[in-house]
Amino acid sequence: MYTLKRTQTCGALRASDAGRTVILNGWVEARRDFGGVLFIDLRDRYGKTQVVFRPEVDAALAELAQSLRFEFVVAVRGVVKARPAEAVKKGMETGEIELEATGLEILNESKAPPFEVTDEAAASDEMRLKYRYLDLRRRPMQRNMVTRHRVLAAFRESMDAQGFLDLDTPILIKNTPGGARNFLVPSRLWPHQFFALAESPQIFKQLFQVAGMDRYFQVCKCYRDEDLRADRQPEFTQFDLEMSFVDEGDVQAAVEQAVSHVFQKVLGVTLPTPFPRMTYAEAMDRYGSDKPDIRFALHLVDVTDLARASAFRVFSEAVATGGIVKGLCVPGGGTMSRKEIDELTTWVKGVGAKGLVWLKGEGGTLGGGSAKNFSAEELAALRSRLGANDGDLLLFVADERGRCKVALGGLRTMLGQKLKLVKEGSWEPFWVVEFPMFEAGPEGRPQAKHHVFTSPMPDDVALLETEPLKVRARAYDLVLNGVELGGGSIRIHRKDLQRRVLAVIGLQEGDIRDKFGFMLDAFDYGAPPHGGIALGVDRFVMLLLGLDSIRDVIPFPKTQKGQCLMQSAPGGVIPKQLDELHIALKPAPEDGRAG
RNA sequence: GGGGGCGUAGCUCAAUUGGUUAGAGCAUCGGAUUGUCGAUCCGAAGGUUGCGGGUUCGACCCCCGUCGCCCUCGCCA
Numbered sequence: 001m002y003t004l005k006r007t008q009t010c011g012a013l014r015a016s017d018a019g020r021t022v023i024l025n026g027w028v029e030a031r032r033d034f035g036g037v038l039f040i041d042l043r044d045r046y047g048k049t050q051v052v053f054r055p056e057v058d059a060a061l062a063e064l065a066q067s068l069r070f071e072f073v074v075a076v077r078g079v080v081k082a083r084p085a086e087a088v089k090k091g092m093e094t095g096e097i098e099l100e101a102t103g104l105e106i107l108n109e110s111k112a113p114p115f116e117v118t119d120e121a122a123a124s125d126e127m128r129l130k131y132r133y134l135d136l137r138r139r140p141m142q143r144n145m146v147t148r149h150r151v152l153a154a155f156r157e158s159m160d161a162q163g164f165l166d167l168d169t170p171i172l173i174k175n176t177p178g179g180a181r182n183f184l185v186p187s188r189l190w191p192h193q194f195f196a197l198a199e200s201p202q203i204f205k206q207l208f209q210v211a212g213m214d215r216y217f218q219v220c221k222c223y224r225d226e227d228l229r230a231d232r233q234p235e236f237t238q239f240d241l242e243m244s245f246v247d248e249g250d251v252q253a254a255v256e257q258a259v260s261h262v263f264q265k266v267l268g269v270t271l272p273t274p275f276p277r278m279t280y281a282e283a284m285d286r287y288g289s290d291k292p293d294i295r296f297a298l299h300l301v302d303v304t305d306l307a308r309a310s311a312f313r314v315f316s317e318a319v320a321t322g323g324i325v326k327g328l329c330v331p332g333g334g335t336m337s338r339k340e341i342d343e344l345t346t347w348v349k350g351v352g353a354k355g356l357v358w359l360k361g362e363g364g365t366l367g368g369g370s371a372k373n374f375s376a377e378e379l380a381a382l383r384s385r386l387g388a389n390d391g392d393l394l395l396f397v398a399d400e401r402g403r404c405k406v407a408l409g410g411l412r413t414m415l416g417q418k419l420k421l422v423k424e425g426s427w428e429p430f431w432v433v434e435f436p437m438f439e440a441g442p443e444g445r446p447q448a449k450h451h452v453f454t455s456p457m458p459d460d461v462a463l464l465e466t467e468p469l470k471v472r473a474r475a476y477d478l479v480l481n482g483v484e485l486g487g488g489s490i491r492i493h494r495k496d497l498q499r500r501v502l503a504v505i506g507l508q509e510g511d512i513r514d515k516f517g518f519m520l521d522a523f524d525y526g527a528p529p530h531g532g533i534a535l536g537v538d539r540f541v542m543l544l545l546g547l548d549s550i551r552d553v554i555p556f557p558k559t560q561k562g563q564c565l566m567q568s569a570p571g572g573v574i575p576k577q578l579d580e581l582h583i584a585l586k587p588a589p590e591d592g593r594a595g
Numbered sequence: 596g597g598g599g600g601c602g603u604a605g606c607u608c609a610a611u612u613g614g615u616u617a618g619a620g621c622a623u624c625g626g627a628u629u630g631u632c633g634a635u636c637c638g639a640a641g642g643u644u645g646c647g648g649g650u651u652c653g654a655c656c657c658c659c660g661u662c663g664c665c666c667u668c669g670c671c672a
Contacts, residue, residue, distance in 0.1 A: 036629030
């Protein structure tokens with residue numbers, strides 16, 4: 001119990017409140033002591049208000065206020081006063097007033113915080129994660145969390161308006177190898193048996209369709225035990241939806257409506273719909289990426305034909321061994337230093353490419369770098385093919401097809417950011433469509449690129465057994481500003497086609513029965529045509545806020561090694577727990593990371 | 596598993612490229628200060644330079660190993 005319960009929040013008071021007696025509760029954000037008069041900035045989720053203590057108003061109170069320190073939690077009663085004209089703080093919502101204190105209750109003291117709880121993130125990621133509750137107290141993080149809430153609220157609003165049902169699915173499910181590595185949960189009641197944490201609600205949402213729950217959606221947690229990235233966490237959140245009696249266009253339209261609604265509600269931005277479509281083949285050829293940032297026009301240009309006959313062996317040999325040569329013309333990139341170009345080369349080699357060939361537009365032809373390896377005619381042809389001007393930088397990668405695209409596509413993205421080619425504040429969502437059904441696995445055997453329930457395009461079904469790698473899928477990814485927001489597909493709803501697809505990836509009848517038996521059984525009982533999609537909530541919020549790490553929009557994220565620095569999770573368990581689970585531990589690996 | 600960056604006071608950083616007493620700002624503590632809002636001024640305290648080993652007359656600096664944080668490739672249907 002405490003006596004001075006707040007009557008207002010710290011962001012509420014304005015000049016029109018002058019003369020009122022109110023009570024504020026909050027944290028001490030700043031303290032300015034003039035010996036006589038003492039100022040305190042009081043903060044809560046809603047804002048910040050200056051409190052002033054004066055000895056002439058209450059000497060004992062002013063003395064008590066001297067003991068206040070950063071992050072003390074206090075309750076202050078006082079009279080709202082208009083500030084003297086010269087003391088008005090511009091740019092502060094409550095800057096026209098201050099609270100002249102007549103009562104103070106220290107609700108809790110605080111140790112000196114390990115870092116300052118200020119708007120500027122002056123602390124390292126490590127400190128922020130260890131003391132996450134203090135990091136979250138900072139205004140920018142509070143803003144991020146509020147935005148996250150508003151995005152979720154707007155999404156649910158749109159889904160409800162479109163007639164979707166919010167239904168949940170189990171987190172503890174059966175382990176099915178393939179796809180992302182699962183987190184495993186041992187079963188106490190069934191010794192030697194394990195649950196897996198759901199990596200997505202995929203199977204269940206399809207079974208909802210079999211069950212007639214047309215138009216399902218959910219905001220759900222997903223778990224994948226894979227390596228982390230700036231935009232990947234082992235535990236993340238998806239907008240998940242699935243619909244019956246639909247084709248690609250219906251799912252995309254539903255998503256466009258929901259995404260547009262979120263943009264309108266959260267940013268006040270109107271997105272033109274429908275979103276443009278681009279085929280996977282075009283994305284890879286022109287951008288070297290299946291999630292290109294199309295906000296800047298920097299395209300990969302194929303010069304394989306020119307390279308084939310070149311005297312420059314780096315080019316001709318790459319082509320002779322079945323590779324390709326592609327180039328990128330960076331407008332104005334000629335000013336980049338040798339050192340900067342070397343950094344690009346280092347990166348390219350890091351992704352497995354052999355190297356980077358570079359030239360600069362100068363004197364009406366091309367010079368610098370590898371120019372001496374080409375004839376004048378070749379330089380002219382390259383310059384013309386890439387549309388280069390004097391002052392431009394030309395970058396080429398000659399390599400195996402996939403590596404070439406990945407290397408140049410990566411360079412394109414890096415240069416777009418480095419040279420600020422991107423129009424800030426622009427939003428260009430689009431769909432990448434016609435993904436390949438399969439990709440070559442380790443031993444050349446086709447693997448599902450999306451997942452095994454994805455339907456092939458009708459025109460390509462005949463190729464399933466003969467040229468599986470040429471079969472295109474009825475799959476689609478939603479891409480926004482170079483980020484893959486999510487992907488989905490029209491599913492296979494007929495058992496005969498499903499069996500053919502499973503056979504292509506080499507699953508034996510026994511395996512099929514073991515892994516997907518219940519799914520196929522369900523399809524025996526009238527599965528409707530259906531399809532859906534899942535979008536990454538964390539990435540979505542990150543994009544809306546213009547941030548570049550997913551960690552800043554997840555309240556309690558893990559480090560890149562998958563640890564929670566605040567809890568020190570994961571951690572060990574006591575022998576009794578292991579006994580109950582009938583689990584014996586093998587010796588820990590040498591790196592000493594065992595709990 | 597591979598490539599790269601970083602690790603120095605509670606926090607954020609510096610240390611003339613190997614030279615003897617490792618500095619600054621903020622925070623902390625003490626003092627001064629009656630209109631500030633990153634308050635100001637004076638003073639104090641604060642260090643196993645992530646950890647282990649090596650090279651050297653001498654190591655924050657060079658070498659090897661290791662741990663941690665970040666970026667990235669693989670991986671993530």
